[in-house]
Amino acid sequence: MKCIIIEDEVMARKSLEHLCAKVDTFEMVGVFEDANQAVETVDKGDIDLMFLDIELPGMSGIEFLEQLPYLPQVVFTTSNTDYAFEAYQYDVTDFLKKPITLQRFLKAVEKIELREKELKAIAYASATHEIYIKSDGRFIRLPFENILYFENTGDYVKVVTNKETHVIHGSLKSIDHRIKNPRFLKIHRSYIVNMDKIKDIEDNTLVVGSKVIPISRAHKPILMRSINLL
Known part of the structure; x- marks a missing residue:
């Protein structure tokens, strides 16, 4: 799981880094002193887990959540339990009171891993019939039945x-890996x-919509085995 920490207190930040390093499934991709520093990283859309202090300079943790286009799993950290009720309105995975003990942290990890399994099950079900692409700050739903083809154009x-037609940053290889529809x-x-x-297949080309698409020599046998040929 790709994780980030947003924590302005030096000792609390180092303690969280140390605790997270004990979990093999956690990949720490960013540690930030305030929410503004983390915006660009979170906006990329590939963060799975965020340890987020509520009381931050400039922008509070709760204000930060309100501006995000999507929510990864969130574990709030704070020394003030008065925020607990408000924090849970955001469907956070857990709420840790500082200083955080190893025992309490490991209980949070259990909750995180359970929720990750649930989210993956939901995502897999979705991945069999639709994808979402990011465009101009929005996530656009594209049912597979509406998609004709994907075409690689460099980056x-x-x-x-x-x-x-939508243009997204990425590679055909990553799309091929993520699509779960046979x-x-x-x-x-x-x-x-x-x-x-x-529509039809002729020699080393096929037609989809009005587009004539080449078939590579390496991929043609796979294509021919995939069609119901009489």
Whole structure:
């Protein structure tokens, strides 16, 4: 799990780093003294867990959560238990009172791991029939049935649907890994196609919508085994 710590107190910050280092499944990707420093990292959308102090300079932990486009798992840390009720309104995973003991931290880890399993189960179910892409600060839902194909264009990928084209930063390899729907097949180093949208196949090309797409020699046998050929 990719984690960050946002904590302005030096000793509390170092203590959390030390505790997190004991958990093999935690990958610490950022440690910040205030919320403003963490905005860019969190906006990338790949943080799984955040240890967040409530009382921070400039912007409180709760104010920080309110401006995020999505919420990873959140464990609030504070020396003031008066914030507990307000914190749980944000569906946080746990609330740790400083100073944090190892025993209490490990109980929080149990909650984190249980919730991660639940979230993965939900995400897997979603990944079989839809994806979300980030565009202009929004997350746009694209049902698989509307997607024609994915096309690699250097550091970006075109997601071509029935009605429009979206361009996202990433690689075709990462998309191929994340899609859990067997109806999407990589037929060329630059293309993944929706098998349900193929109009015809001829020699080393196929047609999806109005697009003629090349089929590589290496991928053609896989394609031919995937179609119901009479």
